[in-house]
Amino acid sequence: MARNFWVFAELSGSEFRKVAFELLGLARKLAYKTGGDVTALAIGPIEESNTAKLGHTGADHIILCADDVVKDYSTEVYATIIADLASEYKPLAIFFPATARGKDLAPKVAAKLGVGSASDCTGLEMTDNQRIIFTRPMYAGKIIAQVETSGEPQIATIRPNVFPSPTPDESRKADVERISADFGEDVIKTKILETIVGDAEVNLTEADIIVSGGRGMRNAENFQIIRELAKVLGAAVGASRAAVDEDFISQPHQVGQTGKTVSPNLYIACGISGAIQHRAGMSTSKCIVAINNNPDADIFKIADLGVVGDLFKIVPVLTEELRKEMG
Amino acid sequence: MNIIVCVKQVPDTEAIIQVDSVDNSRILEEGITFILNPYDEYAVEEGLLIRERLGEGKVTAVTVGPSRSESALRDALALGVDTAVHITDEGIESADPFAVATILSKFISSLPHDLILCGRQAVDDDFAQVPAILAELLGLPQAMFVVGLEIDSQDMKCKARREVDGSHEVVEMVLPAVITCSRGLNEPRYPSIRGKMQAKKAEIPRKSLADIGLDVESAGLASPKVKVRSLGLPPSREAGKKLEGEVDDVVKVLVEELKSRKLL
Ligand SMILES: Cc1cc2nc3c(=O)[nH]c(=O)nc-3n(C[C@H](O)[C@H](O)[C@H](O)COP(=O)(O)OP(=O)(O)OC[C@H]3O[C@@H](n4cnc5c(N)ncnc54)[C@H](O)[C@@H]3O)c2cc1C
Ligand SMILES: Nc1ncnc2c1ncn2[C@@H]1O[C@H](COP(=O)(O)O)[C@@H](O)[C@H]1O
Numbered sequence: 218m219a220r221n222f223w224v225f226a227e228l229s230g231s232e233f234r235k236v237a238f239e240l241l242g243l244a245r246k247l248a249y250k251t252g253g254d255v256t257a258l259a260i261g262p263i264e265e266s267n268t269a270k271l272g273h274t275g276a277d278h279i280i281l282c283a284d285d286v287v288k289d290y291s292t293e294v295y296a297t298i299i300a301d302l303a304s305e306y307k308p309l310a311i312f313f314p315a316t317a318r319g320k321d322l323a324p325k326v327a328a329k330l331g332v333g334s335a336s337d338c339t340g341l342e343m344t345d346n347q348r349i350i351f352t353r354p355m356y357a358g359k360i361i362a363q364v365e366t367s368g369e370p371q372i373a374t375i376r377p378n379v380f381p382s383p384t385p386d387e388s389r390k391a392d393v394e395r396i397s398a399d400f401g402e403d404v405i406k407t408k409i410l411e412t413i414v415g416d417a418e419v420n421l422t423e424a425d426i427i428v429s430g431g432r433g434m435r436n437a438e439n440f441q442i443i444r445e446l447a448k449v450l451g452a453a454v455g456a457s458r459a460a461v462d463e464d465f466i467s468q469p470h471q472v473g474q475t476g477k478t479v480s481p482n483l484y485i486a487c488g489i490s491g492a493i494q495h496r497a498g499m500s501t502s503k504c505i506v507a508i509n510n511n512p513d514a515d516i517f518k519i520a521d522l523g524v525v526g527d528l529f530k531i532v533p534v535l536t537e538e539l540r541k542e543m544g
Numbered sequence: 545m546n547i548i549v550c551v552k553q554v555p556d557t558e559a560i561i562q563v564d565s566v567d568n569s570r571i572l573e574e575g576i577t578f579i580l581n582p583y584d585e586y587a588v589e590e591g592l593l594i595r596e597r598l599g600e601g602k603v604t605a606v607t608v609g610p611s612r613s614e615s616a617l618r619d620a621l622a623l624g625v626d627t628a629v630h631i632t633d634e635g636i637e638s639a640d641p642f643a644v645a646t647i648l649s650k651f652i653s654s655l656p657h658d659l660i661l662c663g664r665q666a667v668d669d670d671f672a673q674v675p676a677i678l679a680e681l682l683g684l685p686q687a688m689f690v691v692g693l694e695i696d697s698q699d700m701k702c703k704a705r706r707e708v709d710g711s712h713e714v715v716e717m718v719l720p721a722v723i724t725c726s727r728g729l730n731e732p733r734y735p736s737i738r739g740k741m742q743a744k745k746a747e748i749p750r751k752s753l754a755d756i757g758l759d760v761e762s763a764g765l766a767s768p769k770v771k772v773r774s775l776g777l778p779p780s781r782e783a784g785k786k787l788e789g790e791v792d793d794v795v796k797v798l799v800e801e802l803k804s805r806k807l808l
Contacts, residue, residue, distance in 0.1 A: 229710065292686060317708040321688045324676035333642060333769025336671045350773065355670055359561040360571065363773040406685035410703065411714040420710030468691070468728035469707060474557055474667060475582055475727045483807045494557050500781060504807055506798070521784035522801055524794055534795045542799060542808065
């Protein structure tokens, strides 16, 4: 399995996250270039039949571990499985999604293997001698860095929504190697007692579209018009820190330097002034729409489409129009 | 309960960051105001809250960094931590996350420690790596991005509520453990005047690598595992179209624009 690119295929429940396919697509491209192959690490409560998608989107091999011990996520167990496999098979690189799980796991695996890892990458390039130069924002996106990690495997977390999700090719098939994990209870140092699943409107990191509200919303009730617009678009709901501080909406919705970093295809900012700390979390969105009644608001400096006006008049009309449009 | 809080000094979030034209792997520090990493404020606050709730305990703030980073420790002292330790040496400002974690782990293992609190990430390098590496080096469990924490000092356990994309999880861990603190965990207090005065006067012990039993080599400073090749500015985002006029018209134009960009 030489010159192998590995992808940690993260789950949400028992389904693979969209970002898993994005990373497989990325790994597939690199493998075409260098003549290597792609392995998906499928760890968790996974039905073997469900792994076919990993092959359709770029994996050549799948390492599947679906034992009871991995039913619940555990940093130690997952990291040990991955680090042990990596020591044995010596992949060239391992990509994790820059999600809560990926960020929990990648530095741990890297530390176990004694190598470095690059966080939250938005691009990469391969040199002729198979070193990967990662592109990653620093200083909340004010600076873009080119970084390299030492040794092998070259480990990185990759920001969701940056690389395209490949079109599945159902003729592609991957071989599945089932492995079992033997761990004593003592390895599991963290025990999940409870999982509280939020609704789709709070899964901001992977959302294609986000509708966000700021202090301009004035109160929690008014946020309903943001939610309605989001619903019509199938979007997640974001917020500025001011909106969270004023209790218009809960903290997990916050976008920005001390909130979530997002790169949706479409980000609609309503009643948000565009402070530097807010822009830090959303300025890599592909298209930014701003609705603000102050024509001089900073958000307009980065908005692809800036609507100057009262959001309370504009948003409901926009929601209606889109409802007609989307049928 | 012995609580260690790892803090870092970082540029103010408003700061304009420029790349050094002589060495483009560095930023220009001139004119930058440095602050305590905003996420580390949550870590400091949580340490103080736990001490207050238990009615006992000691909170120690530690930083690894150049001379200037002492201000982060003074900020922590002003807020109420019991002691502060500054680990500093030549070349330490370019330590990569593995080196920082190596230095921290070496120092922390020499102290009694029941709980290690860190920030979720440092807002300069935005790595979110040091705490996980630290936990691995110390052989301790970790919970990242924590927004709720309950300490059971009787059974030496804790329950941490952490944010996972789209959901929350409550995990139980045996102490000592490493926790990274996220926004939502608490509301950091402001320093009191008295606290500020005391912090200003406080003696902050400085330790060199040799003092804690490391050298450039063993601290990992000589062979960084993450190397910055170059820094640059992001492609600037230009202001696009402004749409003004009657609501109905503006909305129609907006929808057409979104359609033409294949966003709907
Ligand atoms: C360390 C630190 C970290 C921070 N982290 C974050 C972060 O993660 N995320 C974040 O968002 N902020 C963050 N901030 C706060 C940030 O500096 C701003 O204070 C905040 O983003 C402002 O939120 P806002 O735009 O909703 O509010 P405001 O700045 O008050 O803007 C409200 C906007 O609404 C517009 N408006 C009002 N009424 C209407 C109407 N009827 N129709 C249309 N428009 C209207 C106004 O013109 C104005 O532009 C941070 C600050 C610090 C110091
Ligand atoms: N130089 C340092 N000294 C002490 N603690 C640090 C240092 N660097 C990082 N940390 C801790 O690790 C957290 C995450 O930092 P980072 O991995 O650099 O994003 C910070 O919020 C601090 O709690």
